[in-house]
Amino acid sequence: MRRLAFDPRDVIGGLLLLALGVATVIGGEEYAIGTARRMGPGYFPVLLGYICAALGLAVIAKGFIRRLWDEGEMQLPSVRAILGITGSVAAFILAGQHLGLVPAILALVVIGGFVDRGNTPRSIILLAIGVAAGGVALFSYALGIVFRLFPWSY
Amino acid sequence: MDFDNLIAGFGIALTFQNLGYSLLGVFVGNLIGVLPGIGPLAAISILLPVTFGLEPTGALIMLAGIYYGAQYGGATTSILLNIPGVASHAVTCLDGHPMAKQGRPGVAIFTSMYSSFIGACIGIVIMMFFSPFMVKAALSFGPADYFAMMALGLIAASTLAQGSALKSIAMVIVGLLIGAVGTDVQTGQQRFTLGIPELSDGINLVAVATGLFGIADVLANVNRSQGSILTKGKNLALRAMFPTRAEFRFMTKPILRGTGIGAILGILPGTGGTIASFMSYAFEKKISRTPSRFGKGAIEGIAAPEASNNAAAQTAFIPTLTLGVPGDAVMALMLGALIIFGIQPGPRFPAEHPDIFWSLIASFWIGNLLLVLMNIPLIGLWARILLVPYRIMYPAILFFICIGVYSINNSLFDVGLAMAFGLLGYGMNILGFEPAPLLLGYVLGPLMEEHLRRAMLLSRGDPSVFIERPISATLLALCVALIGWSVWSALKPKPPELAVA
Known part of the structure; x- marks a missing residue:
């Protein structure tokens, strides 16, 4: 198998997390955010959406640092x-x-x-x-x- | 500690009906646990729907039986096949399998059962004495403290378990998001339901669990694990099972040390049997005068971790039942089941439902005893089941999952949902993400959101409440320390031979 400069597992996974986070933030804007004191139904999910997107970026970054790669190689799905x-x-x-x-x-x-x-x-x-x-x-x-x-x- | 309640609990647990549920639970749990690759999580998720027809006490007794039945069964597979059904038995393979290869599989299995039993018994006693203190402490918990406790549980579970800590924390967040799907309890707003009416009650717990752990497993193993690997089980006759008297004496101390480590780690949020078994194995190896024997069939290498993970399995019920905060994914499933039965675990649970609480404790004892009594004569049968090839087994497993998920709400929509989570779990498996943190996050999500909102309402929107309350401040400081530690251990320079690769 050709050697890649990044771990495809982290890059794919990170991109998916990023997409999920962004989608949540956009989708969550439909719901009232409220204030920190009186949180609306949108507050918690939107907060999580931002965290999710940030973690997605971190996982992508991890995939470009060889030292942080997971063990083994990606198995292709059957x-x-x-x-x-x-x-x-x-x-x-x-x-x-x-x-x-x-x-x-x-x-x-x-x-x-x-x-x-x-x-x-x-x-x-x-x-x-x-x-x-x-x-x-x-x-x-x-x-x-x-x-x-x-x-x-x- | 309340002996009247305990006796009353035994009275309930020993009724013909509940005894039957316990027996059925440990038997089926054991059977499923023996199958390679299926651990307690899959066993409980597949069988959870079956218990919904029962009254809560019977159902809980059966679920608990399935749980430790699968625990005991997993040890058998680790020893005979060198395949750990669950991570918490991975350590048992190290010395259990060599011992089996040396022609003493019976002794290895007996040792694991005996140590599991002792570990579990001590764990139950600790649970009985410790729960009332936990209840008292929990009554002074405010919403901020609960939130911090759950955050600690989630972070500990993802940073201390196997796999990448960063990716596990990401899975916790995804789980929390999945938990947010459905109707918002405080405003009645439908969230992320995509207009699908079936989703307005939230995503079904059983669909999530069976998908992530059952169907994903089938997807990963079909066509891969060919045939059966078991060399015909010899020396599994009853007579060949008992260790020598010297070995009995020799393993007493490792069992007690393992139990101690397991009991403490079981109570702490986020640390469960897996870490306990690894730690006690490492500890035994460190203090042993002959560490070279480890990995070649050392009997204390089986006894200590097995005692440890079963003690942890029992004490893990303490925070789950008295705080309503599960420490790991199995406990999260148990908590989810309780909530489905209309019981909210928490500091008031033992007082409000003493019958359920104490009969559950009594049934732990009965179930563990049943397992030991049952396992010894059944070992030969389990060994034969391991000869059934996976290609025959998985279609039946698939059917059990489908009908089980269907039966909760008589809904084929949920079956489709389980399939979707199966594909998600398979994808996660390929991309190196752990499913257990996701499940934990999913169960805790709604609770965390509720406590967060309540805490912020009480503090009038001032987030400093989380650092002003001593309990919450301590727990959050531990969270920060855990994250700091895992960042440090990931970034610290590795030994050169690994770094080059």
């Missing part, structure tokens, strides 16, 4: 994990909304299961059935959580 896991949870939400708990669990485990390359279609299907059966028994029957099971149940 796109497969991000897309797969987010997709599986999104499928759980959508299927849960429109179809019911059982389809939601099957969607979650099947989509989520494929993220790991070691899983075979057969093991994923068996796992999905197992989790669905156990999950319904535990949460719907034993703990009584309200969640319709199938599209045709209510």
